[in-house]
Amino acid sequence: MIFKKQVFRADKKVTPLIGIILFFISIFLFIITIPLGFVYGLFYKFFKKGIVGIGEYLLNIAISIDQLGNVTMQHLLNLLWIKKNGYKFGNRDETISSALGRNNKLGTLSYFGKTMDKFLNLIDKNHSLNSIDYYIEPSADVIDKLAWIYIINQRVLLLGSKEQPYYSFPGGKKQKGTSDAMTLQKRIADVLQIELDITTFQFIGIFEAEAEEYKPGILTRTTAYSASFSGVPTAFAETDQIVWLQYKDRDKVSRVDKLIFDFLKKSGRLA
Known part of the structure; x- marks a missing residue:
């Protein structure tokens, strides 16, 4: 089999002002467009695949929210959920559950991290370990x-x-x-x-x-x-x-x- 060329591009350096402007633009577009897109998506998936389609659609949204949380909550999670030598939260291409699973394997979860991991296991057995994503973009860790x-x-x-x-x-x-x-x-x-x-x-x-x-x-x-x-x-x-x-x-x-x-x-x- 022939493998397609996979290209990883380094992040472009931007000024803080550009970051602030893009943040507020994204929030504005989120508020305006997400409700319409969400409702349309529910109907589209329902007519295509019924309840199964809706479940798949909501799961994809949950994963995206999880990735957003991994970025916005990274500093707090690194403080509360892992030990100093743990694998860091914050990769924009990774979910919180994936980073939690990596620390689970390394044995670097703090008391709060272990508590959250046990709670997730009650809902979904071995949730964090099964959530580890091996296809995330490269990072310093x-x-x-x-x-x-x-x-x-x-x-x-x-x-x-x-x-x-x-x-x-x-x-x-x-x-x-x-x-x-x-x-x-x-x-x-x-x-x-x-x-x-x-x-x-x-x-x-x-x-x-x-x-x-x-x-x-x-x-x-x-x-x-x-x-x-x-x-x-x-x-x-x-x-x-x-x-x-x-x-x-x-x-x-x-x-x-x-x-x-x-x-x-x-x-x-x-x-």
Whole structure:
């Protein structure tokens, strides 16, 4: 399959005055247009899909309100719901529930955060954990990486380096303005001297864990792919070495790569 180019654009710098003006314009348009759009949307969904359509429509609105709350309430939530080393609320592309779930996984919820999480669980079991969004736009609290997964005889290829404490999957950080496939193809060509066939890329999954060697609350999010290639994998740098690991070698990789090992083992690909 061929992946469409995914482009992340950095936020444009604006003056405070522009921000204030746009805020009041958006509030004005919200008051004028939302009631009409909401009523029309209810009727439209009802005639298209009945009660189910209305439920879907209201759920989408609830998610949007949740994202708005994550921005407007970020400073208060960061003060009351999480510990100092927690994952921060405030990403405009993320819901409150998603950020709550990330802190739940990290064990960085405060007393108030745990109380809210328990309350939501009464309504919807494992609500915050199931709400974690792995497709949010990049932020300073998330290190976005790519990994190429290559398995032979239930052993997976990783790279080792004297400069790094762990073996790691070939790959690297995502690049703004470049698709995952193109970024990974270039990176793998640099480190292994092979050419990945972009038309054969297969998405494996997105894995997220607390990052090593960074301050607490920083996460590593790895998007993993497999793909066919031409050539013979050869470590380019003299300090690097190619290793073939099994599941028993799980302790030799980073936290996020451990999750990939778990997934590969569970799916029967790794011995």
